[in-house]
Amino acid sequence: MSNAAISARRTEAIARGVGVTTQVYVERAKNAELWDVEGRRYIDFAAGIAVVNTGHLHPRVVAAVNEQLTRFTHTCHQVVPYEHYVRLAERLNVLVPGDFAKKTVFVTTGAEAAENAVKIARAATGRSAVIAFAGGFHGRTFMTMSLTGKVAPYKTAFGPMMGEVYHAPFPVRLHGISVDMAFQALDKIFKADVDPSRVAAIIVEPVQGEGGFYEAPREFMTRLREICDRHGILLIADEIQTGFARTGKMFAMEHHGVAADLTTMAKGLGGGFPIAAVVGRAEVMDAPGPGGLGGTFGGSPVGIAAAHAVLDVIADESLCERAERLGARLKQRLSGLADRVPQIAEVRGPGFMNAVEFNLPGSATPNPDFANAVRVKALERGVILLTCGVYGNVIRFLSPITIEDDVFAEAMDVIESAIVESA
Incomplete structure (x- = not known):
């Protein structure tokens, strides 16, 4: 071969x-x-x-998965739930930055996590608009493709994007875009395109992944948090690529001294097994009604077992x-x-x-x-x-x-x- x-x-x-x-x-x-x-x-x-x-x-991830395979592989948590799903949510609720009560939902992919974060933000605020940033990447589904700030190859030939999505410049010193310039552009969006009272969420990667590994300046994240608080907008941190020790912290937002209202994660959580999650303020996460969140394979028993082992390895090693x-x-x-x-x-x-x-x-x-x-x-x-x-x-x-x-x-x-x- x-x-x-x-x-x-x-x-x-x-x-x-x-x-x-x-x-x-x-x-x-x-x-x-x-x-x-x-x-x-x-x-x-x-x-x-x-x-x-x-x-x-990793031997500990493999061992956890093998053990789970001897017990059961799928029941759908929404039909017959399982304890280690609950326990992983409890662990993530503690690990995700933010000194407030949190809740979690498990899904399967990073794009699905971002989609659900938008759904949750809209349900919690009663608003529909979302602001993202140029160069950002959030997925290939229609909502996440619309949020993504890069045309080729992700948007090419796929027709109209989802409505009520707006893009602001991301501050990149090397490219001559300062924090002040980014916020001036955001102010123009509020003046020319959408009233801030209609914005449900602002989604941002603490370090842009596909966009070029540009780290958000601490001042930028602080001011973004202030704007969200001023206008009742939810801040979504896309930690799908930045999470789970990659940036030297469990989550990259720990570098910035402010907390997001919702955090999306996937990739490193499962150590190679598909699992993703949204973790956020308890009252915000509870906005959608029963049945509004979830999925057949969301939080699969095998992925959950792998994720527990991953968290153990990150801490112990x-x-x-x-x-x-x-x-x-x-x-x-x-x-x-x-x-x-x-x-x-x-x-x-x-x-x-x-x-x-x-x-x-x-x-x-x-x-x-x-x-x-x-x-x-x-x-x-x-x-x-x-x-x-x-x-x-x-x-x-x-x-x-x-x-x-x-x-x-x-x-x-x-x-x-x-x-x-x-x-």
């Missing part, structure tokens, strides 16, 4: 809209390494897009602290290349949610060709990287936080050589 043969079959069998970054077909994986069907080893700096923060096949150490090493290594690589515009990111942005030398013009060249060279040498950003000129680094030190050092050597040789 070869990668090329499977790729040919894939072309015939799978819809073209399901894109792939590599033509590496995985056969097995362990922690931060995977092996393809041809037996070649790769170091995984994608982690399923920040899903396996605790590594591929001090993964928040490890994320800080790994991110500091990575950023120091990449920043040291600036003199030799004029294409490097910025190295950034909290914890182990890091990125490097490339422009044309001596210019503010994005350089997606350079970013892709680095990705391809690294892949040829056995390291899997992902690009991101509205212009595709950013490489993001998302290896499992549990990556062994020697494997991390090996990957950094490959990444450095790929960048230097592309310059």
Whole structure:
């Protein structure tokens, strides 16, 4: 069996809209390494897009899932509920930032979590409008696609977006957008497009994921919280990519000193098993009536079991602290290349949610060709990287936080050589 043969079959069998970054077909994986069907080893700096923060096949996650498989696999919590669903909600209600009573609902995907957050916000406020930010990514369903602040490939050819969704600029110093400019634009939205009394929620990623790994300035989040409080608007923190130790905190909002009213999460929660959630103020979460929230597979018994193990691993192995150490090493290594690589515009990111942005030398013009060249060279040498950003000129680094030190050092050597040789 070869990668090329499977790729040919894939072309015939799978819809073209399901894109792939590599033509590496995985056969097995362990922690931060995977092996393809041809037996070649790769170091995984994608982690399923920040899903396996605790590594591929973490023994404790596998053990929890195996134990659950001996008990039951599905009843639908809305038909025959189970205790470990309740217990996971109790744990998340404590872990999510905010000194107030909270409640939780479990769903299956990040997009579904974002959809439900909007539903809950509308039910709680009696309002319909939602404000999101340019460069943000929230999913591929119609509501989340509408919230997403990037056209290609997510909105291309799909027709009219959902109504009552407005976009404001996200503050990015590198791109000349200050916090003041972002709030001036938000004020214009309130003046020209929608009265704030009609806005149910503002949704924001504390660190933009697909948009380029731009961290929201603390001042921005503080002022956003103030505006929401002033106008009775709910603040939704999209922590789908930022959650579960990735930024050096359990949740990225802990860096900002303010709490969201609703928090969406998925990805890293299940350690590779599908599970997502919305956690928020108890009175807000209780706004929809019975039956208004949920789903057949929402909070699957297997996903719930995996999530408990993930939370245990993060605490017991001090993964928040490890994320800080790994991110500091990575950023120091990449920043040291600036003199030799004029294409490097910025190295950034909290914890182990890091990125490097490339422009044309001596210019503010994005350089997606350079970013892709680095990705391809690294892949040829056995390291899997992902690009991101509205212009595709950013490489993001998302290896499992549990990556062994020697494997991390090996990957950094490959990444450095790929960048230097592309310059």
